[in-house]
Amino acid sequence: xxxxxxxxxxxxxxxxxxxxxxxxxxxxxxxxxxxxxxxxxxxxxxxxxxxxxxxxxxxxxxxxxxxxxxxxxxxxxxxxxxxxxxxxxxxxxxxxxxxxxxxxxxxxxxxxxxxxx
Amino acid sequence: xxxxxxxxxxxxxxxxxxxxxxxxxxxxxxxxxxxxxxxxxxxxxxxxxxxxxxxxxxxxxxxxxxxxxxxxxxxxxxxxxxxxxxxxxxxxxxxxxxxxxxxxxxxxxxx
Numbered sequence: 324x325x326x327x328x329x330x331x332x333x334x335x336x337x338x339x340x341x342x343x344x345x346x347x348x349x350x351x352x353x354x355x356x357x358x359x360x361x362x363x364x365x366x367x368x369x370x371x372x373x374x375x376x377x378x379x380x381x382x383x384x385x386x387x388x389x390x391x392x393x394x395x396x397x398x399x400x401x402x403x404x405x406x407x408x409x410x411x412x413x414x415x416x417x418x419x420x421x422x423x424x425x426x427x428x429x430x431x432x433x434x435x436x437x438x439x440x
Numbered sequence: 441x442x443x444x445x446x447x448x449x450x451x452x453x454x455x456x457x458x459x460x461x462x463x464x465x466x467x468x469x470x471x472x473x474x475x476x477x478x479x480x481x482x483x484x485x486x487x488x489x490x491x492x493x494x495x496x497x498x499x500x501x502x503x504x505x506x507x508x509x510x511x512x513x514x515x516x517x518x519x520x521x522x523x524x525x526x527x528x529x530x531x532x533x534x535x536x537x538x539x540x541x542x543x544x545x546x547x548x549x550x551x
Contacts, residue, residue: 327482354537358541363448363543364543365528365541365542365543365544366483366528366541366544368538371538381538413482413483415482415483419537426471426473426488426490427471427532427537427539428485428488429483429485429539431482431483431484432482433480433481433482434480434481434482
């Protein structure tokens, strides 16, 4: 069973629509992240959360919002999708607690491919 | 700047060694990482090196760290078709625990 799951895996939508991407984890980690991957641009951090009710902007947060409803769930919303938000989106988790890997490994979900027409 | 730099593409013949290079930005980064992304999948940690080391070997993988030049490399010996993937160099920013990724190097294996 996957430890970090993302839904949906693929989504095609139209400009102006509201979209929500979901991430769930069973690893018991406190930290969660949303990244966006574009060809030639690598991974860019959108938002991250170090605990429930903790939300922090990453380098490209404009046009996105997030919600950390529970420790295991972190959702990413596009309030009004635009074509340049077409990308592969990844959720990741890490553990800051006493059981953490000392080298701060991040664990990634399988990704959501979003296309905005 | 904030960028972790690495070349975008590398082609290597099967059986040869692959060397992927990276320059990072923060001399105080405690750990440096190599993540691997196979087609259609998320990233997985391949290996890491602690900043007080200059080399780490793990089976076919060798990581070299030059702190003076902020240069990190990943050598894959006896490259196989299963090594075909995108390899991301990354560093951790100790001030806020964020990991900064490079743009990724796509490794293509020639028969």
